[in-house]
Amino acid sequence: MSETSPQDFKHLALTLAGAQESAPWLDTLRFEGTEQWLEAQWPGRRTELWKYTPLSSLQRGQFTSWGSAQAYTLADEALLTLDAIRLVFVNGEFDAQASSGDAAGVVRFSQADSTQQALIEANLGKIVDTKRHLFASLSNAWTQDGVLVHVPKNTKLELPIYIVHISTPEAAAATANHRVLVLLEESAQAEVIEHFVSDEQQQNGFVNSLTEIQVGANAHLSHYRMNLEEEHLIHIGGVHINLASDAQYLGFTLSEGSQLKRIDYQICHKGKGAHAGLNGVYLPRNKHLLDYHTNVEHEAPHCTTSEVFRGIIADSARAVFNGRIHIHPDAQKTLAELSNKNLLTSDQAEIDTKPELEIYADDVKCAHGATVSQLDQTSMFYLRSRGLTEKQARTMLSFGFINELLQDLPQQAVREHLHRHLTQLFDKDQFVS
Amino acid sequence: MLDIRNLNARVEETEILRNLSLNIKPGEIHAIMGPNGAGKSTLGNILSGRPGYEATSGEIEFNGKNLLEMDIEERAREGLFLAFQYPVEIPGVSNMEFLKASVDARRKHLGQPELSSFDFMKIARETSKRVSLDAAFLKRGVNEGFSGGEKKRNEIMQMMLLEPSLCILDETDSGLDIDALQVVAAGVNSMRSPERSFIVVTHYQRLLDFIVPDYVHVLAGGRIVKSGGKELALELEAKGYSWLEDEVA
Numbered sequence: 281m282s283e284t285s286p287q288d289f290k291h292l293a294l295t296l297a298g299a300q301e302s303a304p305w306l307d308t309l310r311f312e313g314t315e316q317w318l319e320a321q322w323p324g325r326r327t328e329l330w331k332y333t334p335l336s337s338l339q340r341g342q343f344t345s346w347g348s349a350q351a352y353t354l355a356d357e358a359l360l361t362l363d364a365i366r367l368v369f370v371n372g373e374f375d376a377q378a379s380s381g382d383a384a385g386v387v388r389f390s391q392a393d394s395t396q397q398a399l400i401e402a403n404l405g406k407i408v409d410t411k412r413h414l415f416a417s418l419s420n421a422w423t424q425d426g427v428l429v430h431v432p433k434n435t436k437l438e439l440p441i442y443i444v445h446i447s448t449p450e451a452a453a454a455t456a457n458h459r460v461l462v463l464l465e466e467s468a469q470a471e472v473i474e475h476f477v478s479d480e481q482q483q484n485g486f487v488n489s490l491t492e493i494q495v496g497a498n499a500h501l502s503h504y505r506m507n508l509e510e511e512h513l514i515h516i517g518g519v520h521i522n523l524a525s526d527a528q529y530l531g532f533t534l535s536e537g538s539q540l541k542r543i544d545y546q547i548c549h550k551g552k553g554a555h556a557g558l559n560g561v562y563l564p565r566n567k568h569l570l571d572y573h574t575n576v577e578h579e580a581p582h583c584t585t586s587e588v589f590r591g592i593i594a595d596s597a598r599a600v601f602n603g604r605i606h607i608h609p610d611a612q613k614t615l616a617e618l619s620n621k622n623l624l625t626s627d628q629a630e631i632d633t634k635p636e637l638e639i640y641a642d643d644v645k646c647a648h649g650a651t652v653s654q655l656d657q658t659s660m661f662y663l664r665s666r667g668l669t670e671k672q673a674r675t676m677l678s679f680g681f682i683n684e685l686l687q688d689l690p691q692q693a694v695r696e697h698l699h700r701h702l703t704q705l706f707d708k709d710q711f712v713s
Numbered sequence: 714m715l716d717i718r719n720l721n722a723r724v725e726e727t728e729i730l731r732n733l734s735l736n737i738k739p740g741e742i743h744a745i746m747g748p749n750g751a752g753k754s755t756l757g758n759i760l761s762g763r764p765g766y767e768a769t770s771g772e773i774e775f776n777g778k779n780l781l782e783m784d785i786e787e788r789a790r791e792g793l794f795l796a797f798q799y800p801v802e803i804p805g806v807s808n809m810e811f812l813k814a815s816v817d818a819r820r821k822h823l824g825q826p827e828l829s830s831f832d833f834m835k836i837a838r839e840t841s842k843r844v845s846l847d848a849a850f851l852k853r854g855v856n857e858g859f860s861g862g863e864k865k866r867n868e869i870m871q872m873m874l875l876e877p878s879l880c881i882l883d884e885t886d887s888g889l890d891i892d893a894l895q896v897v898a899a900g901v902n903s904m905r906s907p908e909r910s911f912i913v914v915t916h917y918q919r920l921l922d923f924i925v926p927d928y929v930h931v932l933a934g935g936r937i938v939k940s941g942g943k944e945l946a947l948e949l950e951a952k953g954y955s956w957l958e959d960e961v962a
Contacts, residue, residue, distance in 0.1 A: 657764065662801040663811070665761050666871060667789035667818035676814070680805030680854070687805070 283339040286322035302424045305397050309405045313420025320414050332600045332632045333571040337540045343486045347371025347454040352479040362693035364442035372456030385430040404461050407492035408520040413544050415516045419490040426459030431468035440471040447478035447485050447513055458489035464499035471502040483513035491519045495527035504694050507535035518544040525551030534561040537568025545574040549583035560589040561682045564597035571600035578611035585616040590682050593629040604636040607644050614644040622652045623681045675706045714739045714910045720771035722759045729755040731935040740907040745914045747932035748954040753914045757883040761795040762788055790822035794877035796868040798884040803855040811855050816874050844870045844900050862893035869900040881912045886920040898923030918950035
């Protein structure tokens with residue numbers, strides 16, 4: 281199929297916006313999004329933020345309709361087993377039957393009362409940095425429904441919020457827009473798990489997802505985001521986080537590859553003494569293209585960031601990792617660390633990694649590094665000398681490479697789910713052969 | 714058990730072992746001693762099939778089979794075990810998971826049923842006690858952050874779990890203090906049986922005070938230059954290796 285030109289693609293996308301029925305109070309955001317989307321330059325090879333990630337498979341996609349809830353069959357244990365407030369969406373449509381539980385402050389935009397509407401209006405599209413994230417403009421233009429998690433001052437949400445996005449193939453290639461807004465007021469505490477999954481059929485959709493998070497003073501958020509969709513699904517996603525004084529954000533993200541997957545994280549330290557921890561794992565194989573861009577803005581003093589990303593790139597897959605930490609002049613006494621390690625399990629696998637530090641303050645401690653390696657031959661020999669086959673040894677070593685990030689996850693349901701899921705993935709011949 | 718006949722071997726382009734022959738019967742302990750660079754570790758590596766080590770001529774028969782034609786893992790499953798001089802650290806792979814996979818592989822090869830996780834854990838915990846390793850080590854990454862002595866004890870624990878027929882200890886005594894040495898030696902001695910043979914590769918006589926060999930061979934310049942009983946080790950301790958090297962030259 282031929283590629284739609286950038287102009288046509290932009291207009292087609294806006295035709296989709298025109299086909300939505302949305303609440304009038306979201307009009308301003310949608311309008312601004314539309315304008316920015318039209319004005320924005322289409323990424324090309326000279327666009328630094330998109331240098332290694334062509335959008336051709338998206339432009340070939342002909343996404344001319346919105347997804348709708350379809351019947352789906354998920355593999356056994358495809359979803360987490362945990363006690364949680366569960367919100368399930370299928371191709372972007374809310375699935376009331378599959379959802380369960382409720383908590384004050386957790387509501388879909390379409391069900392929001394006037395106070396909640398005001399909160400959404402005041403914050404939605406305001407945390408995200410659309411200049412660094414083209415598809416956030418599109419998400420704004422497409423805003424119709426979404427999930428608001430609002431936790432008032434000194435309140436702790438007792439149960440995790442578990443938001444599931446299920447994709448299924450449709451007769452015509454379709455689009456889904458996912459929006460999440462998390463607002464934690466002062467000293468509030470919550471745990472949010474986002475889980476993108478598809479049924480096992482070959483997918484033909486495009487998912488644009490955007491999560492905005494405001495962590496208030498001394499508030500604490502644990503946030504998991506898993507992209508475990510079938511390999512034909514196109515996913516462009518972003519997570520944008522603002523941290524107030526002494527706020528704490530602990531994030532974990534894991535993605536399997538697909539023909540095109542791009543995920544942006546942006547963390548802004550707005551108040552002094554905030555901490556951000558972000559760990560990530562990416563696992564592209566076959567001919568996947570998987571791109572993680574992270575950007576941490578240290579705007580205030582005494583903040584800390586710890587970021588660790590690990591990737592295993594198999595077959596002819598290509599991964600991109602770009603991790604930037606930007607220390608502003610006022611951000612004295614910053615402690616920031618960024619580490620990115622990559623394991624290539626085939627000669628055709630490729631990683632383009634670029635850790636970047638930009639420092640404009642003089643009293644800070646920062647470190648960054650990236651490594652690219654292959655499986656260690658001495659370790660391979662050691663395992664085989666104990667009777668493990670070459671394949672078993674490769675699987676074990678590959679899993680070990682990322683397991684250091686998995687084994688310490690505080691949320692047991694996520695940890696066990698990923699352990700099981702990835703063991704199956706690694707047992708597939710193609711991943712480590 | 715093991716019959717090495719006229720073995721020549723090289724590492725990359727360098728000829729290390731020259732025309733080496735050695736016959737080991739079930740139940741015997743053979744010590745291989747020799748100066749640094751004599752080819753002692755090469756022998757263990759050739760026997761276990763380490764990549765980069767190549768037998769250029771000669772034959773090795775292990776339990777009646779041609780060892781040189783077997784893959785690394787086949788040798789292990791057939792009952793050959795090499796305790797590494799430098800055990801590898803593998804963070805992220807739990808010791809328990811690794812041990813169970815190796816024991817499963819060996820049991821499957823022997824036509825025995827796989828052990829349940831529960832049964833295996835029980836056996837692993839008992840075995841770790843036998844080498845004075847805290848059971849907490851089972852949960853850690855393979856050798857991750859272990860001291861030198863703990864790594865060697867972990868090797869002996871693996872040996873106990875796998876119940877090999879031929880155990881090769883490659884300088885297992887190097888870097889061990891006397892207490893750890895005794896633990897390791899006691900572990901080895903507890904495994905002695907009429908069906909099991911040992912090759913103990915060491916630079917120092919000290920280990921052989923604790924693991925008493927039936928035969929001692931001196932390897933120098935890639936060949937066995939002298940063989941004898943356990944008293945040969947004492948003679949070496951007293952006179953060093955140079956007189957033998959002179960004798961050969």
